[in-house]
Amino acid sequence: MKRILLRNGTIVNSCKITKMDILILSETIEQIGENLPIENGVEILDCSGKLIFPGIIDSHTHMGVPIKSGFSADNFETGTKSAVHGGVTTILDFTILDENQTLRQSIESRKFDAAKSICDYNLHCNITQYSEEILSEIPILIETGITSFKIFTTYEEAGMMLYYEQIQRIAQAISAHDGLLMVHAEDDEILRNAMLPFKTKFITDPFYHALSRPDDAEAVAIQKIGEISEKTGCRIYIVHLSSAKGLETAKQFENLVVETCPQYLFLDENIYKKDDGRMFVASPPLRKRHDNDELWGGILDGSISTIGTDHCPFFEKPREIHFSDIPNGIGGVETLFPILLAQWILRKLDLRLLSKLLCKNPANVFGLSHRKGTIQIGKDADFAIVNPKEIHMNWENSLVSAVNWNAFTNFPACFPNHVFRRGDWIVKDSRLQTGSKGVFVKSKFP
Numbered sequence: 001m002k003r004i005l006l007r008n009g010t011i012v013n014s015c016k017i018t019k020m021d022i023l024i025l026s027e028t029i030e031q032i033g034e035n036l037p038i039e040n041g042v043e044i045l046d047c048s049g050k051l052i053f054p055g056i057i058d059s060h061t062h063m064g065v066p067i068k069s070g071f072s073a074d075n076f077e078t079g080t081k082s083a084v085h086g087g088v089t090t091i092l093d094f095t096i097l098d099e100n101q102t103l104r105q106s107i108e109s110r111k112f113d114a115a116k117s118i119c120d121y122n123l124h125c126n127i128t129q130y131s132e133e134i135l136s137e138i139p140i141l142i143e144t145g146i147t148s149f150k151i152f153t154t155y156e157e158a159g160m161m162l163y164y165e166q167i168q169r170i171a172q173a174i175s176a177h178d179g180l181l182m183v184h185a186e187d188d189e190i191l192r193n194a195m196l197p198f199k200t201k202f203i204t205d206p207f208y209h210a211l212s213r214p215d216d217a218e219a220v221a222i223q224k225i226g227e228i229s230e231k232t233g234c235r236i237y238i239v240h241l242s243s244a245k246g247l248e249t250a251k252q253f254e255n256l257v258v259e260t261c262p263q264y265l266f267l268d269e270n271i272y273k274k275d276d277g278r279m280f281v282a283s284p285p286l287r288k289r290h291d292n293d294e295l296w297g298g299i300l301d302g303s304i305s306t307i308g309t310d311h312c313p314f315f316e317k318p319r320e321i322h323f324s325d326i327p328n329g330i331g332g333v334e335t336l337f338p339i340l341l342a343q344w345i346l347r348k349l350d351l352r353l354l355s356k357l358l359c360k361n362p363a364n365v366f367g368l369s370h371r372k373g374t375i376q377i378g379k380d381a382d383f384a385i386v387n388p389k390e391i392h393m394n395w396e397n398s399l400v401s402a403v404n405w406n407a408f409t410n411f412p413a414c415f416p417n418h419v420f421r422r423g424d425w426i427v428k429d430s431r432l433q434t435g436s437k438g439v440f441v442k443s444k445f446p
C-alpha cells in the first residue's frame with residue numbers, strides 16, 4: 001500500500017496550527033506526530049516552510065449547466081482540473097431537475113456527468129418544481145447521502161421559482177429528517193418591479209444588471225426565509241449572500257447559515273462599467289464598496305460561515321443583447337483558495353479562520369466531516385500545501401482553466417505547490433497529474 005510522509009509542515013486546522021509530520025497510508029491519514037520514523041519504502045515530501053491546509057471544499061459549483069444558448073464553459077472534468085490546481089479537493093455541485101423527472105432521476109443523471117470529476121463530490125438537490133411526490137422523496141434521498149436541497153425565490157420565467165408557502169412545506173419535510181434547505185434569496189416581486197422601467201427598452205449596458213436587482217430584494221427574501229426557518233425549525237443555508245442589508249437581516253435568525261463568494265468580497269458594481277463588464281454579470285449582482293466591507297465584517301465576526309464560489313464561467317458573453325439576457329455566472333473555483341490565502345497573509349488574519357471557512361465549516365454544514373474538513377488521523381488524506389512566501393501577481397498564465405478570462409486578474413494569489421486528494425498526489429510541484437478520479441462522498445450527520 002502507498003505510504004507518503006509529509007515532513008516538517010505546518011498543519012493549519014480550524015482549531016489549531018501545529019508543526020507535525022503526517023503519514024499517508026493509501027487514501028487516509030495514518031499518523032500525525034513529531035519526527036515520525038521513516039520506514040522502508042515510504043515516499044517523503046519535505047514540507048519545511050510550507051502550510052498544510054485540509055483539502056479545500058467548494059460548497060457551491062455549477063459544472064456544465066444548460067443555459068438558453070448551450071452550456072456554461074466548464075464541465076465536471078475541466079472544472080475540477082482547475083479546482084484541484086487551486087487546492088480544491090471536494091466540490092458540492094447541483095442537480096438539474098427536468099420537467100416530469102423525479103428528484104432521484106435528477107440525481108442519477110447528474111451523478112453520471114459527475115463521474116468525470118477529479119474532485120470528490122456530493123450534490124445539492126435542486127427542487128425547482130413543487131409536488132406532493134417530490135416532498136415524499138426527501139426522506140429517502142437523505143437516507144442515501146444527499147442531505148441538502150436548493151430552492152429559488154425567483155426565476156419564475158425559467159420555471160425555477162417556488163412560492164413562499166411551498167418553500168415552507170419543503171422546509172418542514174427537510175427539517176423532519178435533519179436535512180438542510182438552501183435558498184437563492186432574491187424576492188421575485190421586488191425584482192419584477194425593479195425591472196419594469198428597463199424591460200421594454202433595448203439596453204445592453206451591464207450596469208443595469210445591478211440597477212435592476214436591488215439589495216432590498218435580497219433582504220426581503222432573507223426576512224421571509226428566516227421566518228420560515230423559525231416556524232419550521234429547519235436549518236436554512238443562504239447561498240451567495242451579496243449585500244450588507246442581506247447580512248443584517250440574516251443575523252436576526254438563529255437557524256440561518258450564510259455563505260458568500262469571493263466576488264462579493266472583492267468586486268463592486270463599478271466593474272460593470274469596464275469594457276468586459278458583461279463578463280461579471282452574475283446573480284445577485286455585484287454591489288457597492290460598502291457591501292464588500294460589511295461582508296468582510298461578517299467573515300471576521302463569524303456571521304458568515306462559508307465562502308463558496310458559485311463557479312459558472314463562460315467563454316464569451318454576447319455584447320448586443322438586452323442586459324437581462326446576458327448569461328449569468330462567473331468562474332472562481334481555481335482562484336478561491338489562492339486569492340483568499342494571499343489576502344489572509346497580507347492582512348495578517350488568523351489562518352485558522354480561513355481553514356474554518358473553506359474546510360471545517362462546509363464539511364460540518366454538509367455532513368462531510370466524517371471524512372473531510374480537518375487534518376486528523378483516520379480522515380481522508382486531502383491537502384493543499386502552500387508556501388506562504390510565494391504570493392504572486394502575474395499568475396494568470398499558469399491557470400489550467402479552459403476559460404481564458406478571469407474575474408480576479410488584478411489580485412495577488414498564493415497557489416498550492418502540492419495537492420493531495422485521498423492520498424493521490426494530483427498536483428506535484430504546481431503541475432497537474434492526471435489520471436485519478438474523484439468519488440461520491442455520502443453526506444451524513446454524526
Ligand SMILES: [Zn+2]
Pocket residue numbers: 060062239310
Ligand atoms: Zn449558484
